[in-house]
Amino acid sequence: MRQFTVLLPVCARKRGLHDFTSEVRDWVERQGIRTGLLTIFCRHTSASLLIQENAAPEVRADLEAFFEHIAPEDPERYAHDDEGPDDMPAHLRTALTQVQLCIPVMDGRPVLGTWQGIYLFEHRRRPHEREIALHLIGE
Amino acid sequence: MRQFTVLLPVCARKRGLHDFTSEVRDWVERQGIRTGLLTIFCRHTSASLLIQENAAPEVRADLEAFFEHIAPEDPERYAHDDEGPDDMPAHLRTALTQVQLCIPVMDGRPVLGTWQGIYLFEHRRRPHEREIALHLIGE
């Protein structure tokens, strides 16, 4: 049994979903593991991870609109605004989604379904470079 | 250290929570692992996984009603409706819950609490057979 780790930088130019499936898949394939477990971990509290539909771009726009609706920018609602009006909504959106994903690896690839992509969900308005930790165990 | 994987089909006859705890527990017990880590992964974007109360059936009805309330079928709200009015709400409900669960295995069994069951949360109205990947590592 072997293990591999890496800290992967992922750039988000703006709020919303950023597909980094191919970076993850490429890294897994380079390790030469046939069967194992991949873990993806986001080291931030105002960005998160999501596995979502990878075909229709309207899904990503509707998702973004949904989260703006349930966790709106509204200074009246929140005590915390150290970094501006998008600060507390970012923490709420992170709480409602995930900061880590585990995906089994079979036949050398993460067993994503046909329509599943791996997304960084950036919740701040300004561009950010986020740090994603990857861990792979298997043989 | 050993690993086991399987693709498990889980049938959902309708929208809502479908308990498949016993299928998962039986598969884990058959592998003969005493201590390890079980991963359950749903290969879909309009069905998800949830660990929930396994005793009172009203909990499942209330959960279903809650998700219909916060992510309603309403063509006015969404740009995406390729597969009908339950398409985009299904993606939202998936984003708000999980597509993967990791459960430690101790004494040969997943360490679920007394009241915890493992559910497929089907978000589409029509019946679907969903594919769930299981991975177990341990010894």
Place this chain on the structure above:
Amino acid sequence: MRQFTVLLPVCARKRGLHDFTSEVRDWVERQGIRTGLLTIFCRHTSASLLIQENAAPEVRADLEAFFEHIAPEDPERYAHDDEGPDDMPAHLRTALTQVQLCIPVMDGRPVLGTWQGIYLFEHRRRPHEREIALHLIGE
């Protein structure tokens, strides 16, 4: 490759977020694993786990207020109230957050970001002692 497990009791004196990062970190450090994968699993259906901002206390108050807003105590809304008006909201809040977290371990420590803390999110009003299962695999 080695594995370690423990059942960790975590006390919640009231509803809300309870930081137990240091207990988790201390346990990981005692096992002497340099590289691996840590899994944290909550064995309950009315308490959950969350990685959140560890600096500003207003974040925790805003989070608590947000979840009270979207899953309010309101006997009119729910069929299930076996254990009182905070029973069903507790299940909903658990469904919207997580019962398990996986965190890669690098250089002998969980790779949490600077601002990330590990929280038990208690959803019942009365004090509870919750049981959290930890699993660590690595070398």
